[in-house]
Amino acid sequence: MDSTALPSQNAGMAGYRELLDATISHLEGLQESGERLIEVDRLTLAGLMTKAVRLKPGADKAPVLAPKTTPGERQPAAAAVPRSLPSGAAARWNRAVAGSGPANRIPGPAVSSSVTPGPAGAPAPKRDPAAKEAAMNDLRRRAAECIRCPHLASSRRSVVVGVGDVNARLLFVGEAPGADEDRQGEPFVGAAGELLTRILVAMNLSRDQVFIANVLKCRPDTPGQSHGNRKPTPGEMATCLPWLQEQIEILQPEVMVALGATAVEGLLGRPMSITRLRGQWQDHRGIPLMPTYHPAYLLRSQSPADKRRVWEDMLAVMERLAMPISERQRGFFLPKP
Ligand code: SF4
Structure with missing residues (x-):
């Protein structure tokens, strides 16, 4: 590392190297799975050509980066590969994307230019409400x-981007749309959604006062089945995560809540035990993140102890947001004396 560089420059370099390692790891994973050709838009290719290329020791050929050539076709901002990644590569990719620094925006959708990024390490300046609304509409x-x-x-009917107030202080992140959400184009509308709404009411909030989104914006397909849901694959989450990252940049929430293990995995970039992690503050790009159980789990378990645990997590969120908490609220789900 350059000893004459400023701390912010070193942090930027570290972020860049982490992303570069994740990219190399991803390409190696593709190579191991037999890929020899991937499509890359011309702008990304030009950028990559200016960087050194590292081959895996012993590998005689790296996958070839080939520009897409369809005339007049609008290229996606990212050189995203819409297929499942090998799990290790996906985790490393997720880690890099979930980290901080401008380099992490490389695989993501375009970030609105209505906010000028602050100096490295400094919080981004607050957007005005109209700019947030316009940026979210553009994202949609x-x-x-x-x-x-x-x-x-x-296979989808809708791309379920999210719902709520773009100026909300609190962002809830779930897993992926289910059948009801896919049909209605809104996250958390089934039985689990009703329970989330009840949790919000208990917090003296409504769905209109928070923002609710998912890690994956399209319903995971269930080929051969007429109904049912499945967990998104690491590759699907890695491919879709830039949409959520862009949403977070637009929303600039003060606090985030990850609902369930899959949301935690998507946001933190690695599978983690929700039982062990819930109730403990995490950090997502400088934003406090509270992991808790998914409402669907509460519906299945029907355990008063689990309901109380989720409620304790929500009390911690309310405290973090300096929301007033009544004695009655503090006593929810506690055994009656
Ligand atoms: S899941 Fe996300 S990345 Fe994949 S097609 Fe849907 S919106 Fe696009």
Whole structure:
């Protein structure tokens, strides 16, 4: 590392190297799985050509980066590969994307230019409400056309971007749309959604006062089944994560809540035990993140102890946001004396 560099420059370099390692690891994973050719838009290719290329020791050929050539076709901002990644490569990719620094925006959708990034390490300046609304509408329009996961794009009815107040202080992040959400184009509308709404009411909030989104914007397909849901694959989450990252940059929430293990995995970039992690503050790009159980889990378990645990997590969120908490609220789900 350059000893004459400023701390912020070193942090930027570290972020760049982490992303570079993740990219190399991803390409190596593709190579190991037999890939020899991937499509890359011309702008990304030009950028890559200015960097050194590292081959895996012993490998005689790296996958070839080939520009897409369809005339007049709008290229996606990222050289995203819409297929499942080998799990190790996906985890490393997720880690890099979930980290901080401008380099991490490389695989993501375009970030609105209505906010000028602050100096490295400094919080981004607050957007004004109208700019947030416009940026979110622009994101919705672009996401509605997203076909990075062709298998999901061909089976979905909606791209479920999210719902709520773009100026909300609190962002809830779930897993992926289910059948109801896919039909209605809104996250958390089924039984689990009703429970989330009840949790919000208990916090003296409504769905209109928070923002609710998912790690994956399209319903995971269930080929051969007429119903049912499945967990998104690491590759699907890695491919879709830039949409959520862009949303977070637009929303600038003060606190985030990850609902369930899959949301935690998507946001933190590695599988983690929700039982061990829930109730403990995490950090997502400088934003406090509270992991807790998914409402669907509470519906299945029907355990008063688990309901109380989720409620304790929500009390911690309310405290973090300096929301007033009544004695009655503090006593929810506690055994009656
Ligand atoms: S899941 Fe996300 S990345 Fe994949 S097609 Fe849908 S919106 Fe695009």
